[in-house]
Amino acid sequence: MAPPLSVAIVVPVFDDDEALRRLLARVSEMIASDVGLTCIVVDGAASESTCTMCERAGVHYVASAPGRGGQLNAGAAASTAEVLWFVHADAAIDVGHVRALRRAVAEGAEGGCFRFRFADAGGWTPRLIEAGVRLRVALGGIAYGDQGLFATRAAFGSVGGFDDVPLFEEVPFVRALRRRGGFAALAVPLAVDARRWRRDGWWRRTLTNRWLALARLCGVAPARLASGYHDRIAEPKERTRDD
Numbered sequence: 001m002a003p004p005l006s007v008a009i010v011v012p013v014f015d016d017d018e019a020l021r022r023l024l025a026r027v028s029e030m031i032a033s034d035v036g037l038t039c040i041v042v043d044g045a046a047s048e049s050t051c052t053m054c055e056r057a058g059v060h061y062v063a064s065a066p067g068r069g070g071q072l073n074a075g076a077a078a079s080t081a082e083v084l085w086f087v088h089a090d091a092a093i094d095v096g097h098v099r100a101l102r103r104a105v106a107e108g109a110e111g112g113c114f115r116f117r118f119a120d121a122g123g124w125t126p127r128l129i130e131a132g133v134r135l136r137v138a139l140g141g142i143a144y145g146d147q148g149l150f151a152t153r154a155a156f157g158s159v160g161g162f163d164d165v166p167l168f169e170e171v172p173f174v175r176a177l178r179r180r181g182g183f184a185a186l187a188v189p190l191a192v193d194a195r196r197w198r199r200d201g202w203w204r205r206t207l208t209n210r211w212l213a214l215a216r217l218c219g220v221a222p223a224r225l226a227s228g229y230h231d232r233i234a235e236p237k238e239r240t241r242d243d
Contacts, residue, residue, distance in 0.1 A: 004102060010087065012044065017050055068169050082105075084152075085101060113186065114147050
């Protein structure tokens with residue numbers, strides 16, 4: 001039997017120890033039972049506590065300049081895996097995601113994403129937002145980082161990785177993968193923490209994100225959008241964006 005495709009989970013962080021601790025508890029179990037799976041944490045804060053946590057969990061730690069695009073590229077450069085899977089620290093991942101990812105690549109996908117879902121929210125409002133995200137992606141729109149983007153190493157190198165910009169670093173990356181014709185939007189849900197939507201207001205945060213995406217489509221510079229984003233949405237302890 002051929003060995004499984006090697007997969008590297010790349011996690012960009014910046015003072016995300018609480019969420020990262022939960023993620024690494026799951027990742028350590030997954031790696032222990034999967035010889036083809038590795039994990040690289042790329043820390044934009046160069047935090048000693050984050051480094052120690054990674055050492056204890058047995059995952060690779062990389063200190064990087066802050067900025068999610070650059071951090072994602074640094075994680076990709078630190079790995080030799082055949083498939084790169086980019087995951088936010090607050091994502092709830094499990095072995096089912098790895099199986100689905102490997103199956104998609106084996107069937108010809110060069111990249112893709114998972115289905116967006118809130119981890120801890122009920123009611124019609126979050127369900128409607130989730131449905132809107134599914135519709136946007138199905139119609140050929142951009143899938144964002146909280147959907148667990150993945151790409152083969154060959155495709156990643158061909159499209160040039162992520163833009164090193166303060167906001168929407170994944171937009172050119174996903175567009176380039178779609179143009180290659182091998183982008184798979186998987187039906188397997190990937191749950192993300194809903195705390196930011198609760199804090200800012202479900203519709204306020206969603207509509208602000210869509211307004212910013214439209215402005216980016218119209219050519220507004222990412223640096224200008226990043227400034228507007230922090231003006232519109234309070235981010236008291238967070239330095240990076242989650243869509």
